[in-house]
Amino acid sequence: MPNFNILVNGSRRSVQCDADTPLLWVLRDELQLTGTKYGCGMGVCGACTVHQENRVVRSCQISIHEADGLSFTTIEGLSLDGSHPCQTAWIEEDVAQCGYCQTGMIMEAAALLTKTADPTDAQIDETFSGHVCRCGTYQRIRKAIHRAAASLRS
Amino acid sequence: MSVTRRSFLVKTVGATTGLMIGFRLDCAANVDEATKVFSPNAFIEISVNDEVRLWATRSEMGQGVRTLLPMVLADELGADWNRIIVEQASPGGKFTGVRLRTSGSGSAVGTWHTLRVAAAAAREMLIAAAAERWNVPPSTCDTKNGGVIHRPSGRAIQFGEIVIAAAKLPVPKSPALRDPKDFSLIGKPIRRLDGQAIVTGRAIYGMDVKRPEMLYAVLARRPSFGAKLVSFDSEQAMRARGVRHVLPVTTGIATGVAVLADGSWAALKGRAALQIRWSAGEGAAFDSDRFSADMQRGALLPGYPIRRAGAAEVEIASSSRIIDATYEYPFQAHATLETMNCTADVRDGFCEIWAPTQCPEVAQQETAKLLGISEDKVRVNITLLGGGFGRRLFADYVPEAVELSKAVGRPVQVLWTREDDMKYGFFQPPDIEVLRARLPDKGVPTVWIQKSVGSNLSMFGIPSEQDAKELDRYAKDGSPWGVFDNPYNLTHLTADFIPFNSPVPTGPWRSVEYPGTVFARESFIDEIAHAAGRDPIELRLAFLEPGDVLDLKVQKVNRARLQNVLHLAAAKSTWGSKLPTEKDWHLGRGVACNVYSEDCYAAHVAEVAVRRDLSAIRVRKIICIVDCGLALNPLGIEGQAESAIIWGLSSTLGGKIHFKNGQAQETSYSDFEVIRMDNTPAIEIHIHQGADSPGGFGETAVPGVAPAVANAVFAACGKRVRRLPITPEKLAMA
Ligand code: FES
Ligand code: FES
Numbered sequence: 001m002p003n004f005n006i007l008v009n010g011s012r013r014s015v016q017c018d019a020d021t022p023l024l025w026v027l028r029d030e031l032q033l034t035g036t037k038y039g040c041g042m043g044v045c046g047a048c049t050v051h052q053e054n055r056v057v058r059s060c061q062i063s064i065h066e067a068d069g070l071s072f073t074t075i076e077g078l079s080l081d082g083s084h085p086c087q088t089a090w091i092e093e094d095v096a097q098c099g100y101c102q103t104g105m106i107m108e109a110a111a112l113l114t115k116t117a118d119p120t121d122a123q124i125d126e127t128f129s130g131h132v133c134r135c136g137t138y139q140r141i142r143k144a145i146h147r148a149a150a151s152l153r154s
Numbered sequence: 155m156s157v158t159r160r161s162f163l164v165k166t167v168g169a170t171t172g173l174m175i176g177f178r179l180d181c182a183a184n185v186d187e188a189t190k191v192f193s194p195n196a197f198i199e200i201s202v203n204d205e206v207r208l209w210a211t212r213s214e215m216g217q218g219v220r221t222l223l224p225m226v227l228a229d230e231l232g233a234d235w236n237r238i239i240v241e242q243a244s245p246g247g248k249f250t251g252v253r254l255r256t257s258g259s260g261s262a263v264g265t266w267h268t269l270r271v272a273a274a275a276a277r278e279m280l281i282a283a284a285a286e287r288w289n290v291p292p293s294t295c296d297t298k299n300g301g302v303i304h305r306p307s308g309r310a311i312q313f314g315e316i317v318i319a320a321a322k323l324p325v326p327k328s329p330a331l332r333d334p335k336d337f338s339l340i341g342k343p344i345r346r347l348d349g350q351a352i353v354t355g356r357a358i359y360g361m362d363v364k365r366p367e368m369l370y371a372v373l374a375r376r377p378s379f380g381a382k383l384v385s386f387d388s389e390q391a392m393r394a395r396g397v398r399h400v401l402p403v404t405t406g407i408a409t410g411v412a413v414l415a416d417g418s419w420a421a422l423k424g425r426a427a428l429q430i431r432w433s434a435g436e437g438a439a440f441d442s443d444r445f446s447a448d449m450q451r452g453a454l455l456p457g458y459p460i461r462r463a464g465a466a467e468v469e470i471a472s473s474s475r476i477i478d479a480t481y482e483y484p485f486q487a488h489a490t491l492e493t494m495n496c497t498a499d500v501r502d503g504f505c506e507i508w509a510p511t512q513c514p515e516v517a518q519q520e521t522a523k524l525l526g527i528s529e530d531k532v533r534v535n536i537t538l539l540g541g542g543f544g545r546r547l548f549a550d551y552v553p554e555a556v557e558l559s560k561a562v563g564r565p566v567q568v569l570w571t572r573e574d575d576m577k578y579g580f581f582q583p584p585d586i587e588v589l590r591a592r593l594p595d596k597g598v599p600t601v602w603i604q605k606s607v608g609s610n611l612s613m614f615g616i617p618s619e620q621d622a623k624e625l626d627r628y629a630k631d632g633s634p635w636g637v638f639d640n641p642y643n644l645t646h647l648t649a650d651f652i653p654f655n656s657p658v659p660t661g662p663w664r665s666v667e668y669p670g671t672v673f674a675r676e677s678f679i680d681e682i683a684h685a686a687g688r689d690p691i692e693l694r695l696a697f698l699e700p701g702d703v704l705d706l707k708v709q710k711v712n713r714a715r716l717q718n719v720l721h722l723a724a725a726k727s728t729w730g731s732k733l734p735t736e737k738d739w740h741l742g743r744g745v746a747c748n749v750y751s752e753d754c755y756a757a758h759v760a761e762v763a764v765r766r767d768l769s770a771i772r773v774r775k776i777i778c779i780v781d782c783g784l785a786l787n788p789l790g791i792e793g794q795a796e797s798a799i800i801w802g803l804s805s806t807l808g809g810k811i812h813f814k815n816g817q818a819q820e821t822s823y824s825d826f827e828v829i830r831m832d833n834t835p836a837i838e839i840h841i842h843q844g845a846d847s848p849g850g851f852g853e854t855a856v857p858g859v860a861p862a863v864a865n866a867v868f869a870a871c872g873k874r875v876r877r878l879p880i881t882p883e884k885l886a887m888a
Contacts, residue, residue: 028362092345100540134543
């Protein structure tokens with residue numbers, strides 16, 4: 001079986017699987033990193049969002065073959081102890097309902113703030129148009145992003 | 155209130171564990187000799203090392219129950235908020251006979267009193283033990299932050315030091331509950347206890363369960379309603395790398411062919427390679443457009459009486475100013491973000507299940523039945539739920555995992571893909587309301603005639619002929635919600651129900667029967683107001699006079715509470731003030747109100763913008779007043795109301811489910827559209843406490859959204875949309 005090497009949260013991981021296996025299932029089934037969620041497998045919900053270097057990718061839409069040799073950060077690696085400004089802002093704003101979508105949302109937000117220090121609502125709307133929260137926590141997500149942005153600037 | 159008739163307080167003490175207090179539903183006191191652990195329900199345990207353990211008797215699906223119960227416990231007991239450990243109750247064992255089902259917005263209402271009494275009893279026992287030690291009257295003591303304090307001297311002692319002594323004391327029969335004004339957490343905005351686990355990805359949902367040796371499975375399921383598996387060829391599928399087994403699944407409603415593999419992806423690839431022959435079932439031709447046309451005609455059929463007052467038919471015959479309208483609400487899906495899934499491990503005559511479920515008891519019963527073992531041999535672990543909304547009140551996704559695990563002798567996790575989840579749901583059934591009224595003369599209530607065409611099986615799942623005939627029971631239970639409990643004071647009222655069922659499995663969906671009926675009722679009131687030249691809020695208030703309590707036997711409607719939320723909605727929205735003029739947009743405000751299941755009241759005002767060429771509709775703001783009585787956790791209630799509004803908005807502006815050839819056509823969020831960030835309006839929630847006891851709040855704010863928006867669209871551009879969802883195409887046709 002083919003062998004692939006990826007860097008996940010700073011550690012080198014070697015996996016054996018079919019070349020077309022989406023990164024999502026490698027993370028969840030092989031590496032037991034279940035903070036990255038399955039919501040659709042078709043790139044329409046954003047639950048599986050991770051970082052590849054500084055950009056966001058939908059891990060259900062990138063195969064292990066494409067991922068080979070690249071470096072990824074998942075929610076488990078965003079901070080050591082949940083202290084990333086987005087994570088703390090999410091708690092402060094009491095964003096989560098069921099919480100299932102939130103790891104994908106937080107990864108998206110964290111990436112947005114590295115590029116745009118003080119995003120407007122319109123920029124947030126556009127960035128998050130690929131995400132679904134069936135519990136409808138969008139208003140609190142917006143607030144949490146503004147809060148995280150403020151704490152990063154200060 | 156004293157302890158309820160069938161329950162009484164019990165205690166137990168373990169040599170090392172400390173004091174446990176709870177309720178039993180029977181009299182057979184039952185101490186496990188080996189562990190010295192007693193088996194009560196609503197169970198709290200105080201250990202010698204000051205830990206307070208609480209078993210949550212509802213599933214956490216975002217409503218915050220795992221935060222709310224500890225708040226209640228901490229306040230009533232005087233426990234240290236930071237030292238409460240929340241465990242999830244499982245059916246059976248010490249929870250035998252205890253309701254663990256999570257539904258009907260009942261998490262708070264159904265548990266809070268029981269928990270308070272148990273906590274109050276524990277508090278009195280702890281106080282008695284401390285008072286004895288200090289030789290002071292118990293009445294001079296209180297509890298606080300996990301200890302007993304002697305008020306006059308300020309002396310304090312931690313619970314852990316006295317639990318053993320406390321446990322030897324008799325359990326008070328009717329412990330005194332704390333005065334609500336002494337609560338320090340209840341009524342305050344408290345954040346979710348699960349927050350940290352969620353934001354770090356450590357929270358465990360059903361799909362995150364991993365067991366040693368576990369196989370991952372997906373099923374190929376029926377191509378149309380009623381189709382049966384004829385034969386299948388697994389050769390290609392078995393060739394996919396990692397595929398271990400291809401097995402037919404014969405139990406449960408979604409019979410099919412399962413592919414079991416070392417990973418989810420291998421299972422999916424194997425499934426794609428299956429060759430399957432199905433027989434065409436009875437529902438193979440079902441088409442929702444045709445069904446909708448049939449339902450329209452159904453309104454002409456004789457109906458089952460739901461409400462009768464005065465002589466509506468006679469009055470309307472002699473009226474000249476009559477208004478008619480027909481409203482339609484389509485099939486909807488739950489589409490929880492976490493798709494259905496279940497992990498089962500069957501071995502040695504025992505079965506362990508991990509499931510994100512709202513009905514653990516059913517999961518346990520069905521598993522026991524399937525395996526031919528007793529229920530005590532089935533352990534159901536309830537994980538967090540990635541959304542529930544009623545979908546997980548069915549345990550259909552459990553038996554298939556059980557059957558497969560039994561067949562292969564290993565733990566099996568069955569994953570539903572998004573497409574499976576869209577197609578094999580228990581859908582919200584459609585609803586058609588045909589309304590007719592006489593326009594109100596000054597001060598004279600109108601005549602109201604309603605034909606409600608819909609499913610009486612919305613809560614039953616798979617339609618059975620027996621259920622379909624039980625109309626009596628249906629109406630006596632107070633259905634259809636929104637028609638039966640029409641709050642308006644109408645001298646002449648006739649409401650009939652015409653059952654119209656399809657082969658589509660249906661189930662409760664957030665706010666159950668209200669969305670369709672309230673959309674119709676609150677739109678129609680608006681139409682009456684406009685036709686009569688009255689203000690929509692003023693007219694509602696008039697129809698709710700004299701602000702009395704409408705007693706419908708199975709349920710009461712407090713009209714004054716509804717009037718109050720309407721008054722507040724008018725104030726908070728500056729109702730009546732002029733909206734600005736915008737070059738490209740028509741602006742308008744709309745209102746709606748509803749009572750959910752007698753104890754929760756809501757009024758919504760929506761502000762919408764409709765592009766002047768009718769090419770776009772934007773909901774800019776929704777103001778919602780909720781009165782669900784005592785607000786235990788305002789932050790949680792606000793969150794649920796915001797969530798409910800987005801839910802309601804998704805079915806107002808977003809997708810619906812179409813059936814063709816006996817199958818749902820939608821596959822994911824790309825064709826079943828839900829609200830996303832970019833069409834989220836500003837939402838403003840105001841909580842009004844119209845009663846001293848808590849009511850449910852998970853669904854209250856859903857039904858008013860669609861009519862408030864539809865009414866606002868009319869106010870903006872003069873177009874009335876009577877069939878949801880509201881789209882630019884419908885505006886163009888209106
Ligand atoms: S699971 Fe990847 S976008 Fe939905
Ligand atoms: S919090 Fe439930 S899906 Fe977003």
